[in-house]
Amino acid sequence: MAIATMFNRSSSERNVLERMNQWVAEKVRMLLPAVLGMLIFLMLWSLAAQSIDTSLGKFPGPSVVATQFSVLYREHVEEREKAQLFYQRQTKRNELRIAKDPNYQPKIRLYTGKKTIVDQIGTSLITVLSGFVAAAIIAIPLGLLLGLSRNLNRAINPLMQIFKPVSPLAWLPLVTMVVSAVYVSEDPMLDKAFLNSMITVTLCSLWPMVINTSIGVASVESDLMNVSKVLRLSMFTHIKKIVIPSATPLIFTGMRLSLGVAWMVLIAAEMLAQNPGLGKFVWDEFQNGSSASLARIMCAVFIIGFIGYLLDQAMLLLHRMVAWDKSSVNL
Amino acid sequence: MRWIKKLSAAVMLSVTTVSFAQAVELGYPEKEELTFGFIKLTDMAPIAIAYEKGYFEDEGLYVTVEAQANWKVLLDGVLEGRLDGAHMLAGQPLASTMGYGTTGHIITPFSMDLNGNGITVSNDVWAKMKVNIPNNADGKPVHPIKADALKPVVEQYRDEGKAFNMGMVFPVSTHNYELRYWLAAGGIHPGFYAPHKSDTSGQIDADVLLSVTPPPQMPATLEAGTIQGYCVGEPWNQQAVFKGIGVPVVTDYEIWKNNPEKVFGMSAEFAKKYPNTTVRVTRALIRAAKWLDENNNANRAEAVKILAKSEYVGADEEVIANSMTGTFEYEKGDIREVPDFNVFFRYNATYPYYSDAIWYLTQMRRWGQISEDKSDEWYKGLAKSVYRTDIYETAAKSLISEGVVTATEFPDFSTEDGYRDPQQHFIDNIVYDGRTPNAYIDKFKIGLKKGDKL
Numbered sequence: 001m002a003i004a005t006m007f008n009r010s011s012s013e014r015n016v017l018e019r020m021n022q023w024v025a026e027k028v029r030m031l032l033p034a035v036l037g038m039l040i041f042l043m044l045w046s047l048a049a050q051s052i053d054t055s056l057g058k059f060p061g062p063s064v065v066a067t068q069f070s071v072l073y074r075e076h077v078e079e080r081e082k083a084q085l086f087y088q089r090q091t092k093r094n095e096l097r098i099a100k101d102p103n104y105q106p107k108i109r110l111y112t113g114k115k116t117i118v119d120q121i122g123t124s125l126i127t128v129l130s131g132f133v134a135a136a137i138i139a140i141p142l143g144l145l146l147g148l149s150r151n152l153n154r155a156i157n158p159l160m161q162i163f164k165p166v167s168p169l170a171w172l173p174l175v176t177m178v179v180s181a182v183y184v185s186e187d188p189m190l191d192k193a194f195l196n197s198m199i200t201v202t203l204c205s206l207w208p209m210v211i212n213t214s215i216g217v218a219s220v221e222s223d224l225m226n227v228s229k230v231l232r233l234s235m236f237t238h239i240k241k242i243v244i245p246s247a248t249p250l251i252f253t254g255m256r257l258s259l260g261v262a263w264m265v266l267i268a269a270e271m272l273a274q275n276p277g278l279g280k281f282v283w284d285e286f287q288n289g290s291s292a293s294l295a296r297i298m299c300a301v302f303i304i305g306f307i308g309y310l311l312d313q314a315m316l317l318l319h320r321m322v323a324w325d326k327s328s329v330n331l
Numbered sequence: 332m333r334w335i336k337k338l339s340a341a342v343m344l345s346v347t348t349v350s351f352a353q354a355v356e357l358g359y360p361e362k363e364e365l366t367f368g369f370i371k372l373t374d375m376a377p378i379a380i381a382y383e384k385g386y387f388e389d390e391g392l393y394v395t396v397e398a399q400a401n402w403k404v405l406l407d408g409v410l411e412g413r414l415d416g417a418h419m420l421a422g423q424p425l426a427s428t429m430g431y432g433t434t435g436h437i438i439t440p441f442s443m444d445l446n447g448n449g450i451t452v453s454n455d456v457w458a459k460m461k462v463n464i465p466n467n468a469d470g471k472p473v474h475p476i477k478a479d480a481l482k483p484v485v486e487q488y489r490d491e492g493k494a495f496n497m498g499m500v501f502p503v504s505t506h507n508y509e510l511r512y513w514l515a516a517g518g519i520h521p522g523f524y525a526p527h528k529s530d531t532s533g534q535i536d537a538d539v540l541l542s543v544t545p546p547p548q549m550p551a552t553l554e555a556g557t558i559q560g561y562c563v564g565e566p567w568n569q570q571a572v573f574k575g576i577g578v579p580v581v582t583d584y585e586i587w588k589n590n591p592e593k594v595f596g597m598s599a600e601f602a603k604k605y606p607n608t609t610v611r612v613t614r615a616l617i618r619a620a621k622w623l624d625e626n627n628n629a630n631r632a633e634a635v636k637i638l639a640k641s642e643y644v645g646a647d648e649e650v651i652a653n654s655m656t657g658t659f660e661y662e663k664g665d666i667r668e669v670p671d672f673n674v675f676f677r678y679n680a681t682y683p684y685y686s687d688a689i690w691y692l693t694q695m696r697r698w699g700q701i702s703e704d705k706s707d708e709w710y711k712g713l714a715k716s717v718y719r720t721d722i723y724e725t726a727a728k729s730l731i732s733e734g735v736v737t738a739t740e741f742p743d744f745s746t747e748d749g750y751r752d753p754q755q756h757f758i759d760n761i762v763y764d765g766r767t768p769n770a771y772i773d774k775f776k777i778g779l780k781k782g783d784k785l
Contacts, residue, residue: 055554055574075641089388097391101359109364112382112395114642180411192413274400284398287371287547288645289570296641 060295065302068295076116083111115276121303124277127194128266128311131201132259138202139209139258140251144239146210147217147247164207168200168265172272175199193275200269205262212254216247252319259315263308278304357729360391360608368399368408368417371547371644372564373651374444374593375418376634377675379643381619390611398642401545402501403433409598410435416612418443419596422503422691424717428599431526431700432503436599440613440722442683443593443620445674448506448583449568449659450513452481452560453553457578457662459484471665475585475758478517485519485538488559498544498552498561502533505592507541508694509583510562514539515777516586516759523699525785533698535785553577564592565654565673566646572660573650579661581758584669588756589678591687602722613726617681621736624676631656679742683723685749686765688714693768697778699785710768720749 042062049061060068087108094106115123146153179195220243228242244251270279282300285293365387369375378396381387387394399405399417406423408414410433424437452460463480464472488495499507502524511521522537524530534540544552549567552558554576561567562583571577583590595616602609622630635655639648653660657670674680689710695701724744730736753764761774773780 055550055576089385090393093388093391097359104359109393112364112393114640274404284641284645287398288641289547289550290639290641290645290647290650293645 054294056289056294057291060298064295065298068292068299071292072117072296072299076118079113079116082113086111086113117281117299117303120276120278120281121307123194124266124270124279125307127197127270127275127277128201128259128262131198131266132205132262134198135202135205135258135262136209136255139206139254140213143210143213143251143254144217144243144247146214148239148243150218153214153218160207160210163203164211166204168204168268169272171200171203172196172269175203176273193273196273197266197269197275197277201262201266204265205258208257208261209251209254212250212257213247216250216254217243219250220246248323249319252315252323256312256315256319259311260308263304263311267304357610358607360611361605362415362608363391364393364395365415365608365612366395366397366413368397368405368414369643370402370405370418370545371398371646372418372447372593373566373638373644373655373673374447374564375643376623376638376655376673377441377443377595377616377619378418379637380622380634381615383637384619384622386615386618387612390615392608392611392615396642402504406433406437406596409437409596412598412601415601416595416597419594420501420504420506421591421594421687422505422508422695423501424594424596425688425691425713426503426695426700428717429701429713431695432531436716437596438599438602438717438719438722439594439596439683440602440609440719440726441595441616442591442681442687443595443616443675445589445592445678445680446582446584446671447592447654447673448509448562448564449579450510450560450562450581450583451549451553451568451571451577451579453556453577454575456481456484456559457580459487460580472662474581474661474667476580477758478514478519480517481514481580482517482519489538495539496558497539497541498549498558498563499541500546500549500563501543502531503691503695503700505583505590505691506562506564507533508691508698509586509590510541511694511698513562513581513586513758515775516757518777520777521698523779523785525699525702527702528785533700535699550574550576566644566650569650569653569660570646572653572663573647575663578663579659582659582669582672584672586758587754589671589674589680591680591684591690594683599716602719609722610726610729613722614730617723617726617730618735620676620681621740624674624680628657628670676740681723682742682747683718683720684751684765685711685714685718685720686751686754686763688718689765689768690763693772696768696772697775699779703784704769704781707766707768715749718749720747 046061046063049059049064052059090108094104094108097104098106146156176196179192179199183192183195224242224246228238233241266277267279267282269275270277271283272279274280274283278300282297285296285300367378369378382394382396397414399408399414402420402423405414405417405419406427409417409419410427419437419439421442424439427433427435427437460476460480461472463483464476467473485495497510499510501507514521520536520538521541522533522539523535524533525535532542542558544558544561546563546567549561549563550570553561553571554574560577568579572579583592595612597609597612623634632652635648635652638644638651638655639646644651653666654669654672657668657672658666659669659672660666671677692701692710692713696705727736727741728744731738731741750765753762755762757763761771763771769781772778779785
């Protein structure tokens with residue numbers, strides 16, 4: 001009896017179940033290689049780690065690095081607690097002083113303790129995004145102009161080809177000196193270190209955007225150009241309705257490339273110029289040379305890689321949101 | 332976590348008691364937010380302790396402590412105003428005030444420590460040196476090891492047509508002068524500078540070529556074979572022993588007993604513009620130094636824990652502890668007691684003696700960084716404009732009046748003239764009297780003497 005009803009009821013349910021099974025099987029088939037790849041990587045890594053002896057001890061394997069992640073997190077939490085105590089003490093001190101010196105304008109100063117890994121990630125993200133946005137503001141209009149005017153393109157292209165392959169490390173000393181000479185103010189709003197990193201990022205992430213934008217603009221289909229001519233569209237409308245939509249895919253390709261470059265450049269700039277951020281974290285740990293240093297650097301490597309991946313995905317998402325032809329965006 | 336709470340409770344308490352008394356005599360700091368730079372070396376300890384123990388906060392100062400990449404970046408930071416003060420090599424304020432290298436008037440109201448450096452050679456060089464060193468009854472080498480033992484090795488290198496390279500941390504660093512002193516005392520010429528001919532390599536006539544390497548990179552550079560030895564502060568000598576890449580052969584304590592090491596440098600402009608802040612910084616540092624040496628180094632273990640944090644020195648605790656707790660490991664396993672290897676407060680270590688400044692100046696003259704003869708008065712005048720005993724005195728006296736320290740822990744300010752009595756205990760037994768620098772310079776076999784010019 002029971003079996004019969006179950007059998008009856010489930011003809012549609014079975015369908016669902018089957019589809020679910022199929023879906024799971026599909027996912028497993030897709031995920032399996034990724035998981036396997038990851039496992040093999042972990043295995044090779046821990047094998048290789050065991051056989052590499054550095055002067056700071058054995059090269060850290062996966063488990064050591066995992067422990068360091070939790071240590072880093074714990075340090076972050078402890079530092080936050082210390083910061084709280086710092087503010088408490090400060091308020092108290094200010095009150096005491098006002099009691100004796102009524103004219104005193106109390107001021108709450110920011111915590112002066114060390115930057116935790118979370119702070120460093122924040123600093124790096126802010127720097128890379130500001131540098132990237134600054135680059136985009138310059139690069140996209142410049143790319144449009146270059147794409148529209150062949151002569152301008154001929155004039156600027158050689159310069160661009162020369163500057164494009166320049167490593168951030170070459171720019172950095174120049175940027176540092178210029179910033180400290182030009183940016184003089186008693187109470188600077190922006191940190192010089194921040195400006196140095198940001199400008200270096202901008203200089204290096206400019207080129208992929210300029211080049212891709214100009215190619216995108218130059219390769220607008222001739223049919224569309226003719227339409228624009230027939231309709232006698234104004235320059236502005238022509239750019240807005242014809243040029244930008246057709247160039248969008250390439251503009252975004254350029255932006256994606258640029259953001260990738262920007263992130264890599266930033267880490268190098270922070271390392272070299274001792275500007276706060278993940279790069280400085282890596283350098284400081286290298287300088288410390290403690291037995292945990294290598295594992296901490298490995299943590300930073302994973303964090304840098306993961307954030308780079310997220311930035312790339314975010315850029316794709318943005319592209320999909322603005323693209324008129326959704327199918328042109330591949331994840 | 333509990334210790335942080337305890338600490339903060341203690342700080343709260345001391346704030347309420349201390350700040351009440353001091354407001355009467357000393358004004359509030361003109362500048363409250365300060366950034367201090369340091370290089371990752373254990374002798375930056377007074378700055379770390381003044382921060383962690385809340386001594387800066389007691390003075391109403393909110394200090395950010397920042398590690399710097401190298402000594403030049405650090406000095407530039409102080410001159411540009413990016414840093415308000417820094418842990419400096421004793422030679423730095425002197426050299427920059429007289430215009431050797433980066434120019435700018437730097438002062439020091441506080442001497443940070445005595446001793447604390449060592450000279451390390453690679454394992455290979457040590458093996459060749461060791462045969463020249465007699466052994467004690469217990470089979471260990473007789474100390475102090477003189478450069479005489481190194482001389483045959485250097486000669487062998489020369490005969491094979493190879494350069495013998497050694498690293499020191501900066502052209503005007505204490506390490507440069509100590510390494511030169513040790514080498515020259517053993518008959519090895521470390522080379523002259525000739526700034527008037529724009530030759531600042533310091534390798535003229537040299538048997539051993541000295542070059543600059545930042546302290547934290549010393550062990551790695553030695554391991555790579557770029558240099559055969561180096562002179563540096565801790566923990567970078569002990570690091571070499573731990574990693575098995577080199578052997579410390581001599582400490583600067585043995586080269587010159589209780590030699591002045593780092594100083595706390597600030598720009599003269601800063602001290603003039605913010606006099607209360609300057610005195611208050613000095614007060615906090617004096618308290619920190621006292622804490623470090625208190626009760627026969629009882630606090631050193633805690634200091635080691637603090638220094639081992641990644642934002643300060645960051646090396647492993649056991650490496651830092653090796654020298655900070657009164658021992659020093661030479662050859663692996665040859666651990667000897669050196670209770671005064673790091674002195675922060677005893678023997679008036681924090682008082683900025685003019686004679687300490689003048690010793691560095693005499694060495695600058697000896698090796699040609701000062702290319703011409705200078706009068707004794709010139710030496711004394713320069714020392715006086717850089718080593719600001721007046722600021723130190725104000726700070727110390729205010730601490731004494733508050734009962735935080737006792738007068739017996741300091742020189743007698745009513746009679747002190749800033750010159751230590753003639754000092755012996757150099758590895759070559761030459762006596763140093765800071766009152767007569769020119770006569771001192773003429774005592775050395777190797778080095779420029781009165782009237783010499785390259």
